[in-house]
Amino acid sequence: MAKPVVLIAEELSPATVEALGPDFDIRSVDGTDRPALLAALAEASAVLIRSATKMDEEAIAAGKQLKVIARAGVGLDNVDIKAATTAGVMVVNAPTSNVISAAELAVGHILSLARFIPEANQSMKAGEWKRSKYTGIELFEKTIGIVGLGRIGTLVAQRLAGFGANLIAYDPYVTPTRAQQLGVQVVSLDELIEQSDFITIHIPKTPETTGLFGAAEFAKAKPTLRIVNCSRGGIIDEEALFEALSTKRIAAAGLDVFVNEPPKDSPLSTLENIVLTPHLGASTDEAQEKAGVSVAKSVRLALDGELVPDAVNVAGGVIDETVRPGIPLMEKLGQVFSGLAQGPVSSVDIEIRGEIAELDVKVLKLAALKGIFTNVVSESVSYVNAPLLAEQRGIEVRLVTDAVSDEYRNLLTIRGGLTDGTQVSVSGTLTGTKQVEKIVEINGYDVELPIAKHHIVMVYTDRPGIVAVFGKEFGEAGINIAGMQISRRAAGGQALSVLTIDSPAPDGLLEAVRSAIDAEVLQEIDITEA
Numbered sequence: 001m002a003k004p005v006v007l008i009a010e011e012l013s014p015a016t017v018e019a020l021g022p023d024f025d026i027r028s029v030d031g032t033d034r035p036a037l038l039a040a041l042a043e044a045s046a047v048l049i050r051s052a053t054k055m056d057e058e059a060i061a062a063g064k065q066l067k068v069i070a071r072a073g074v075g076l077d078n079v080d081i082k083a084a085t086t087a088g089v090m091v092v093n094a095p096t097s098n099v100i101s102a103a104e105l106a107v108g109h110i111l112s113l114a115r116f117i118p119e120a121n122q123s124m125k126a127g128e129w130k131r132s133k134y135t136g137i138e139l140f141e142k143t144i145g146i147v148g149l150g151r152i153g154t155l156v157a158q159r160l161a162g163f164g165a166n167l168i169a170y171d172p173y174v175t176p177t178r179a180q181q182l183g184v185q186v187v188s189l190d191e192l193i194e195q196s197d198f199i200t201i202h203i204p205k206t207p208e209t210t211g212l213f214g215a216a217e218f219a220k221a222k223p224t225l226r227i228v229n230c231s232r233g234g235i236i237d238e239e240a241l242f243e244a245l246s247t248k249r250i251a252a253a254g255l256d257v258f259v260n261e262p263p264k265d266s267p268l269s270t271l272e273n274i275v276l277t278p279h280l281g282a283s284t285d286e287a288q289e290k291a292g293v294s295v296a297k298s299v300r301l302a303l304d305g306e307l308v309p310d311a312v313n314v315a316g317g318v319i320d321e322t323v324r325p326g327i328p329l330m331e332k333l334g335q336v337f338s339g340l341a342q343g344p345v346s347s348v349d350i351e352i353r354g355e356i357a358e359l360d361v362k363v364l365k366l367a368a369l370k371g372i373f374t375n376v377v378s379e380s381v382s383y384v385n386a387p388l389l390a391e392q393r394g395i396e397v398r399l400v401t402d403a404v405s406d407e408y409r410n411l412l413t414i415r416g417g418l419t420d421g422t423q424v425s426v427s428g429t430l431t432g433t434k435q436v437e438k439i440v441e442i443n444g445y446d447v448e449l450p451i452a453k454h455h456i457v458m459v460y461t462d463r464p465g466i467v468a469v470f471g472k473e474f475g476e477a478g479i480n481i482a483g484m485q486i487s488r489r490a491a492g493g494q495a496l497s498v499l500t501i502d503s504p505a506p507d508g509l510l511e512a513v514r515s516a517i518d519a520e521v522l523q524e525i526d527i528t529e530a
């Protein structure tokens, strides 16, 4: 069998390929070469990117086999997460891989602005020896305003504390107590702008934060303000910054990120009082190795059909080892449920009973939904788009947990209401040391049968000799019955039989059985392996 294709679309650490291992056909493409990218995506199961490759709707649609987009870094501005989710493609990133490197670069920019290191270096290399021109300032006892006290903002605060600076922060989502623990005082944005000698920005780019620093903000700042942005281009309005720097409204700026990258013919590069770096925040050996290894692991998990802790568009969470075996069982029960339903479903209860109900079992809900849709929609179904498919069909989905299970240690049930008012249910469990997957209930009938590939479910009126009648039909068609369970509520009443057969029923067999036993229900339910 051909190995799945993993496409590397940007330069990544060699550790990435090593961590992917030998199980993939690893190919490379320049992600900024659009036609080449679209062509290469056609066969890719996974694509690994940084910030330069645009994985928009068109690119995602070109990836007909695509199961995972892995961003070796933090920012996902270049990935259309909504389009990926709709297409059932998992998006993963490496959220902590480069935070130390980005924080250190921000501190480097702050020191560059305080001590003119880049300018002095350039001047000396031009044969000059200018000491008074490059007289700087200390960070000691200066007020440094940190905008965004998240992962990177926190690391910056911790590092700057060592300089004896007075740290203030603006972050509406951080509590004053948390900030206090870091030795940082929380203030309003206006207070931060008015009081700061340095400002360093560490927030995501959102409609709310785009242009957060513009002419009005620079008007409130000290003329000695030095501002650093190592987060995302556009949070500082570039035109307003040019104006503020060229008129000396503020003293200096350090930028690692730009509205357009690379920023072609930006007037900012003509200014003396600005230090520019080409989006280098994550460009260290350590960050690249961490990011590459992290996404390689995520790709392996994703292509193995596992949930991935760093997936951004899957609500699975960390899976407990005792919950894990329930995932494939639940997917199969989902397929059985759809086979039984045979009509539009309006509500689904996913019920988890027994010891595991006390753990985080959200993943079992995803597994059930994935199973339910696997054989009923034409698109490929994954943990990513299964909840969306339910939502699009107006199906009300509930996860019900109960730590008490009367008969089985753990019991997983999918119970659904159909739009015609009827109810369908199927329950399963895992038994013995081998953890055999069994169906133990169908539509209220108790059965106990190992799950197989092909099942026949029959409902008919209980009467003597009926097993011989349908047994004869299967025998004459050359179909081996591997397992059988008969369940009934009362002698002579309605009975339900489940058979497992070794190969699919040939054309005509089910009709023959139906008329031979006068079955009310006769269905073949096949399980598709994930």
Ligand SMILES: NC(=O)c1ccc[n+]([C@@H]2O[C@H](COP(=O)([O-])OP(=O)(O)OC[C@H]3O[C@@H](n4cnc5c(N)ncnc54)[C@H](O)[C@@H]3O)[C@@H](O)[C@H]2O)c1
Binding pocket: 074, 075, 098, 099, 102, 147, 148, 149, 150, 151, 152, 153, 170, 171, 172, 173, 174, 202, 203, 204, 205, 208, 209, 230, 231, 232, 256, 257, 279, 280, 281, 282, 283
């Ligand atoms: N230059 C680089 O190479 C590089 C590397 C890594 C990350 N980044 C960027 O750095 C930024 C910060 O990354 P992080 O990992 O610390 O993110 P994070 O999510 O951990 O922290 C962001 C913080 O910003 C706060 N925030 C959100 N909206 C805000 C607003 N309107 N005003 C003030 N605070 C607000 C949040 O509460 C949060 O605490 C992101 O934009 C990220 O893409 C850049």
Ligand SMILES: O=C(O)[C@H](O)COP(=O)(O)O
Binding pocket: 050, 051, 052, 072, 073, 074, 075, 076, 098, 279, 280, 281, 282, 283
């Ligand atoms: O979001 C990130 O991780 C950083 O901005 C780094 O981007 P890069 O991987 O393109 O350097």
